[in-house]
Amino acid sequence: MIKRLFSNKMVLFGGSIVLIFVVVAICCPLLSPYDPYQINLCERLQPPSKEHLCGTDNIGRDVLSRIIYGTRVSLAIGVIATLISLIFGLFFGVLGGYFGGYIDKMVLCLIDIMLAFPGLLLAIGIAVAIGPGLLTLFMALSIVGWAGFARMVRGVVIAAKEQAYVEAARAIGVSDMGIITRHILPNCLSMVIVLSTLKIGSFILGEAALSFLGLGAQPPTPTWGSMVSTGFVFLRSAPWISIIPGLTIAVVVIGFNLLGDGLRDIFDPKLRQKID
Amino acid sequence: MLCYIIKRILLTLPVLFGIATITFILLFLVPGDATLCVVGERVDKETMEIIRKERGLDKPIVERYINYLSRLIHLDLGRSYSTGIQVSKAISQRFPNTLYLTIAAMFVAIIIGIPLGIFSAVMRGRFVDYICMFLAVFGVSTPVFWFGLLLICVFSIYLGWLPASGMGNGDIRHLIMPALTLGLHSVAFIARITRTSMLEVIGENYIRTARAKGVYEYMVILKHAIKNALIPIITLIGLDFGSYLNGSVLTETIFGWPGLGRYAVEGIMKRDIPIVMGTVLFGATVFVLANLVVDILYYLLNPRIRYDKK
Numbered sequence: 318m319i320k321r322l323f324s325n326k327m328v329l330f331g332g333s334i335v336l337i338f339v340v341v342a343i344c345c346p347l348l349s350p351y352d353p354y355q356i357n358l359c360e361r362l363q364p365p366s367k368e369h370l371c372g373t374d375n376i377g378r379d380v381l382s383r384i385i386y387g388t389r390v391s392l393a394i395g396v397i398a399t400l401i402s403l404i405f406g407l408f409f410g411v412l413g414g415y416f417g418g419y420i421d422k423m424v425l426c427l428i429d430i431m432l433a434f435p436g437l438l439l440a441i442g443i444a445v446a447i448g449p450g451l452l453t454l455f456m457a458l459s460i461v462g463w464a465g466f467a468r469m470v471r472g473v474v475i476a477a478k479e480q481a482y483v484e485a486a487r488a489i490g491v492s493d494m495g496i497i498t499r500h501i502l503p504n505c506l507s508m509v510i511v512l513s514t515l516k517i518g519s520f521i522l523g524e525a526a527l528s529f530l531g532l533g534a535q536p537p538t539p540t541w542g543s544m545v546s547t548g549f550v551f552l553r554s555a556p557w558i559s560i561i562p563g564l565t566i567a568v569v570v571i572g573f574n575l576l577g578d579g580l581r582d583i584f585d586p587k588l589r590q591k592i593d
Numbered sequence: 594m595l596c597y598i599i600k601r602i603l604l605t606l607p608v609l610f611g612i613a614t615i616t617f618i619l620l621f622l623v624p625g626d627a628t629l630c631v632v633g634e635r636v637d638k639e640t641m642e643i644i645r646k647e648r649g650l651d652k653p654i655v656e657r658y659i660n661y662l663s664r665l666i667h668l669d670l671g672r673s674y675s676t677g678i679q680v681s682k683a684i685s686q687r688f689p690n691t692l693y694l695t696i697a698a699m700f701v702a703i704i705i706g707i708p709l710g711i712f713s714a715v716m717r718g719r720f721v722d723y724i725c726m727f728l729a730v731f732g733v734s735t736p737v738f739w740f741g742l743l744l745i746c747v748f749s750i751y752l753g754w755l756p757a758s759g760m761g762n763g764d765i766r767h768l769i770m771p772a773l774t775l776g777l778h779s780v781a782f783i784a785r786i787t788r789t790s791m792l793e794v795i796g797e798n799y800i801r802t803a804r805a806k807g808v809y810e811y812m813v814i815l816k817h818a819i820k821n822a823l824i825p826i827i828t829l830i831g832l833d834f835g836s837y838l839n840g841s842v843l844t845e846t847i848f849g850w851p852g853l854g855r856y857a858v859e860g861i862m863k864r865d866i867p868i869v870m871g872t873v874l875f876g877a878t879v880f881v882l883a884n885l886v887v888d889i890l891y892y893l894l895n896p897r898i899r900y901d902k903k
Contacts, residue, residue, distance in 0.1 A: 563739030
């Protein structure tokens, strides 16, 4: 398996990008050349130079330092929102897929309703209802994301529960919980890893979009989306304020998408079509 | 056939009901007194009470929910807190602009995405294929709002070729950048799907037969492969309608396009709950109905599905 991982170009390339950003997120204080919150009005709207590699923003804060600290926020939101979605997705997916009948119908109806909302519009609705902030981002993205996990898990569980080894486990008296945890959930593992990797990327995009609209983390917390939004007004005079954080978002999401695609090819080539 | 269509429509009803319920729950979740959103903090208690009564906010939750559903049946999405204008009326005025932009974006996505996918599939494993697929991954991974800003930077600020905002008076130049921005994700999505679908079809026996008969390669692709590969692509283009609604919120904000998405953002800025929830509800309903239409069309277009159902 490790040999296959290292021989897949997408996994290598995407994984390297992700790894770099993870290191940046962990080592922010060491890598950041300036304090990301430090206002310096004398140096406002400075173009990229030796002193400020990515320039400064409208109140003189170093753009590179803010991007470096923003990595922490974006990755944390991507990972935590994915984990929350995954927990709910696993719960409802297993519930519907394993027990079937009316429970499955109710779960399926709930999944259909959640998937009927265009994701960003629903996240906006939730964010406006609760009020902007980091917690809102976690909640909005998780509520939007769990149904996708649940649908996939349900499919895998339905297929797995018909297998002979599940029948055998049931015949020797293993409890439902035992069958689910020991025999059914391991079947979902590869699909969960692939989908989670892809979801982190899409949640980072979602976070950026909500922050761009002013519904994410509030100033002065550095987030990539809010940096693009701040720079929008200064697009003519100081395009670097928007362009560089936006490019960072694109690069990190490309990393997660390539990693996800590569893992999908390795774990199950047939899964590719299902997820597409 | 009629049976299938009726069944499909009936299946949509609980979903629409669920959407309405979730939107109501979101309205109910708004922290603090909703009346304060209408009149602001500095208001006396009597006025507050009058407004609460006027808007039915003093009634029990179940009664409010029933009233809300009965208003929805009459297509009443409430009045804007800031302007007092009916939300449904404002939506009906702005939706055609969003639809105009969406159709243009779909057109862009189709004329770029399908050839890109076909080209990539035909050149499978070659350098060109990797470039095309990298472009597709880049398209999926790029934030819509950032791509829009990039286009403004290049084509409006530096080259001065295209106007940066507004709809103009139907001038096509105003449409180019918003349509490209909104269509970006779909270009990537369609290119990837087309490639997968084409690769599947290219591996079929009838393609091998056509080649064995000595048919030119371009004829094999144009006449035999594309025709069969397009059926799932057309369906997925329709099902991707939701991404246009998502994208319209950001695209319309950047380009000052007077559509539904910008209306939603105006609602966010003013904390105007009826506008936000009205647009969320409307967007979800349009999405569900679009899926319904695509499903029915797919059933009508694809004979294999019809036979399977029988």
